[in-house]
Amino acid sequence: MSSDPTEKRFRGTDALIAGVVLAIELFDAYGSLGGDPLDPVAGWNTAQNTDPWAFVLVLLGCGALYWRRTHPVTTLAVATAAFSVFLLRDFELGMFLAPMVAFYTVAALGRERFPALLAGTVCMSATVGWLYTRTSEITDAGVGVLAWVAFGSVILIFFAGSYVAGELVRCHRLLSSYRDAGTASELTRLETDGRATQEAAQVERGGDA
Numbered sequence: 001m002s003s004d005p006t007e008k009r010f011r012g013t014d015a016l017i018a019g020v021v022l023a024i025e026l027f028d029a030y031g032s033l034g035g036d037p038l039d040p041v042a043g044w045n046t047a048q049n050t051d052p053w054a055f056v057l058v059l060l061g062c063g064a065l066y067w068r069r070t071h072p073v074t075t076l077a078v079a080t081a082a083f084s085v086f087l088l089r090d091f092e093l094g095m096f097l098a099p100m101v102a103f104y105t106v107a108a109l110g111r112e113r114f115p116a117l118l119a120g121t122v123c124m125s126a127t128v129g130w131l132y133t134r135t136s137e138i139t140d141a142g143v144g145v146l147a148w149v150a151f152g153s154v155i156l157i158f159f160a161g162s163y164v165a166g167e168l169v170r171c172h173r174l175l176s177s178y179r180d181a182g183t184a185s186e187l188t189r190l191e192t193d194g195r196a197t198q199e200a201a202q203v204e205r206g207g208d209a
Contacts, residue, residue: 014066021097022062029054032092041147043138047092054091057082061098068105073115076102080119084126090133096155099123100162107166108173120159127155 032050061082068075079098086095099119106116131151138144 010069014069017068017101018062018065021065021101022058025058025062025095025097026055028094029058029091032094041138041140041143043135043140043143044147045134045137047134048090050091053089054086057086057089058095061086061095065098065101068102069109072102072106072109072111076106076115076119080122084122087126087130090130093130093151096123096158100158103159103162104166104169107163108169109166110170116163120163123159124152124156127152 029050032054061079064075064078064082076099079102083095083099087093103116103119131148134151135144135147138147
């Protein structure tokens, strides 16, 4: 086990993030056990009751966040799978915090974009399936379209926004490193010029002598 204090701090931060997300999602899943199902409009097909599989998926998806820094793509894959299965099992809309954190992490660490694009496609496909099940019996076309736009847009913003936030953090970090490198180069140049000036002055004094 590494004794690097920086790595320990990162591990502690990742454990805290995973724990907070897990607590929120468990609370949400537990609340759906006895609460009234989501039923925003007439004709909305309510989700099935929460069962033990919902808690298993929450534990898997959120627990994977502990390894988000060391295995970001794997963490994204697990969180995406947990979210997608959660929706396809027809539970209430939820479990999106874990993939949100995973999307952010993949972008912030500068990993390849293809896994994020694939994960986003899978998440949105599961969302489309969930929405179709919920809205298939809505008779008012306008209400149905509104439901699709409202829920679909929110989920898309959650995932795309998380990835964009990670990209912004990565770009800021890169700009800071370039600026620091430029400052270091300038200091090195000034030190070199200073030494050259001193040596030239010494040579000149020696010639005068």
